[in-house]
Amino acid sequence: MTDNTLSRRAVLGGLIAAATGASASAAARTPKAARVRPPNIVFFLGEGLRHDEFSFRGNPLLKTPNMDRLAREGALFRNAFVTNALCLPSRASFLTGAYSHTTGATTNEDSQVPARFALVSDVLREQGYEVGFVGKSHVGGALLDHKWDYYFGFKGQADYLKPEVVEGSNGQYSEPKIYHEYVDDLLTRKAVEWVQGRGEKPFCLFLWFYAPHAPFYRPRRMLQRFNGDRVAVPANFDDDLKGYPGKARAVAEADNKIGTSQVFYDDPRSLEELMKDHYVGVESNDEDVGKVVEALGPRLNETVILLSSDHGFFLGEHTFYDKRLMYEPSIRVPMMIRYPRLIAAGTVRDEMVLNIDAPVTLLDVVGIKAPATMQGRSFLPLARGHALPDWRTDWLYEYYEYPGFQNVRPHRGVRTERYKYIHFFLEPQEFELYDLQTDPDEDHNLYGKPGYEDLTGRLRNRLEELRRETNDQYVYHPSRVLRLKAVPEATPESARRP
Numbered sequence: 001m002t003d004n005t006l007s008r009r010a011v012l013g014g015l016i017a018a019a020t021g022a023s024a025s026a027a028a029r030t031p032k033a034a035r036v037r038p039p040n041i042v043f044f045l046g047e048g049l050r051h052d053e054f055s056f057r058g059n060p061l062l063k064t065p066n067m068d069r070l071a072r073e074g075a076l077f078r079n080a081f082v083t084n085a086l087c088l089p090s091r092a093s094f095l096t097g098a099y100s101h102t103t104g105a106t107t108n109e110d111s112q113v114p115a116r117f118a119l120v121s122d123v124l125r126e127q128g129y130e131v132g133f134v135g136k137s138h139v140g141g142a143l144l145d146h147k148w149d150y151y152f153g154f155k156g157q158a159d160y161l162k163p164e165v166v167e168g169s170n171g172q173y174s175e176p177k178i179y180h181e182y183v184d185d186l187l188t189r190k191a192v193e194w195v196q197g198r199g200e201k202p203f204c205l206f207l208w209f210y211a212p213h214a215p216f217y218r219p220r221r222m223l224q225r226f227n228g229d230r231v232a233v234p235a236n237f238d239d240d241l242k243g244y245p246g247k248a249r250a251v252a253e254a255d256n257k258i259g260t261s262q263v264f265y266d267d268p269r270s271l272e273e274l275m276k277d278h279y280v281g282v283e284s285n286d287e288d289v290g291k292v293v294e295a296l297g298p299r300l301n302e303t304v305i306l307l308s309s310d311h312g313f314f315l316g317e318h319t320f321y322d323k324r325l326m327y328e329p330s331i332r333v334p335m336m337i338r339y340p341r342l343i344a345a346g347t348v349r350d351e352m353v354l355n356i357d358a359p360v361t362l363l364d365v366v367g368i369k370a371p372a373t374m375q376g377r378s379f380l381p382l383a384r385g386h387a388l389p390d391w392r393t394d395w396l397y398e399y400y401e402y403p404g405f406q407n408v409r410p411h412r413g414v415r416t417e418r419y420k421y422i423h424f425f426l427e428p429q430e431f432e433l434y435d436l437q438t439d440p441d442e443d444h445n446l447y448g449k450p451g452y453e454d455l456t457g458r459l460r461n462r463l464e465e466l467r468r469e470t471n472d473q474y475v476y477h478p479s480r481v482l483r484l485k486a487v488p489e490a491t492p493e494s495a496r497r498p
Contacts, residue, residue, distance in 0.1 A: 040198075041129075041306070042292060044305070047310060048212060048213060070338045071334075071336045075336065075349060076347065080335030085326070087310050089105050089106055095113070096120075100474075102373075102471065121146065121204065125149070130201050130203040130204070132191070132205050133152070134207050135152075135207055136209070136210045138157075141155075142156075142166070148170070157210075160183050164176045165177060218277065234317045236317060236441055248422075250408075250411070254325070261406070271316045302341075304338070304366070306335075324406060325399075339365060351392075359376065360378045393416060394462060398474075420433070421460065
């Protein structure tokens with residue numbers, strides 16, 4: 001069942017079933033005047049955690065009771081997205097509340113966030129919070145140029161089995177140290193220790209996981225997980241054998257195909273291997289979420305818990321793996337927030353929320369005004385059950401890392417509640433158009449088809465309007481060592497018409 005056709009009743013039914021009989025009634029709200037202190041915050045960020053990789057979503061293999069609990073006891077946003085489905089740019093947006101084109105953190109290479117952009121962690125610390133960061137940031141400098149009351153992280157990617165990690169606080173950091181421990185077990189152990197040591201001051205913990213990231217190593221206890229289980233093969237898994245009829249050549253020629261693409265060690269050899277290893281990483285995440293929730297103890301209901309992911313992940317749709325492309329498995333992410341003082345259990349919302357909204361929402365929950373540099377909008381009123389008639393009905397997507405890993409050509413697009421328009425803007429320019437209501441798996445490109453001229457024109461114009469509204473003046477430049485020659489970007493005026 002696709003997400004677009006998954007009913008609210010099915011979601012709620014899955015949450016209740018996953019709870020094995022737990023109550024879905026809303027916790028009593030505490031009057032504002034009775035609050036003694038601001039709430040604590042725990043922000044879990046997954047690494048390529050898909051929006052549907054939960055047992056409450058009906059996945060017959062996955063067991064995710066702890067993450068299911070967060071969705072069941074809080075608000076679940078069924079239409080949550082990232083504005084750039086790549087690790088570093090998305091993580092920068094989760095911290096700054098700004099688009100990639102705004103901060104300049106557009107690729108895994110263009111990694112720096114200028115100092116003029118306040119991070120949500122900086123704002124919270126200035127307002128009296130103890131703030132700890134544990135895990136993968138990927139942002140240039142690994143956030144070591146910011147002050148933390150506790151820091152335990154690494155630059156770039158981690159070694160799964162022998163992670164090299166920097167530890168410290170208040171700008172004083174140790175030399176990198178090698179640990180002989182599965183990386184996410186280590187990160188969670190340190191996070192739990194820090195939570196258990198907190199006193200009366202409100203605190204905010206960022207626990208940003210590393211698994212499941214290529215090369216998808218497993219913790220020892222899970223080496224045989226899913227042995228003998230059959231995985232579901234996407235209906236369009238053989239699209240590569242058909243030559244991707246109707247799709248842009250930019251899609252067909254990307255180096256992101258299971259079994260036939262090799263990018264260093266990031267080369268899954270089969271769908272079964274990829275899917276099962278990815279699922280193990282998800283279940284590892286779930287264990288770790290449970291450990292932190294348990295460590296909160298009596299402070300649990302005094303803590304805002306947000307769970308999301310830096311991007312989605314292809315698990316065989318169109319033969320793809322990885323992310324990057326503006327297709328649903330890549331851009332969709334989970335978004336759930338639990339805080340029983342304000343948010344009723346079992347809340348399910350269908351509005352489109354974005355990663356840039358997350359930091360604004362966290363600040364809103366604790367009563368702090370977001371800096372002017374943040375471009376997102378708080379979804380707290382939605383989580384509390386309010387109707388917002390002026391909430392967004394479309395949004396801008398962007399991707400720029402090319403040439404490079406997977407060689408996905410740069411593109412921009414607009415996603416509405418029903419349609420998706422994608423513009424691969426390098427010459428030769430290409431376009432895709434999908435009706436997500438009738439074609440949720442994005443199999444049939446409608447661009448150039450008779451009868452869609454007006455729709456195409458409206459979406460093309462809306463894409464340029466969104467660029468202006470978000471002050472998008474970014475000029476693409478080639479990435480990585482493959483900068484052999486400049487690749488021309490077409491101007492909107494020279495874009496090929498439908």
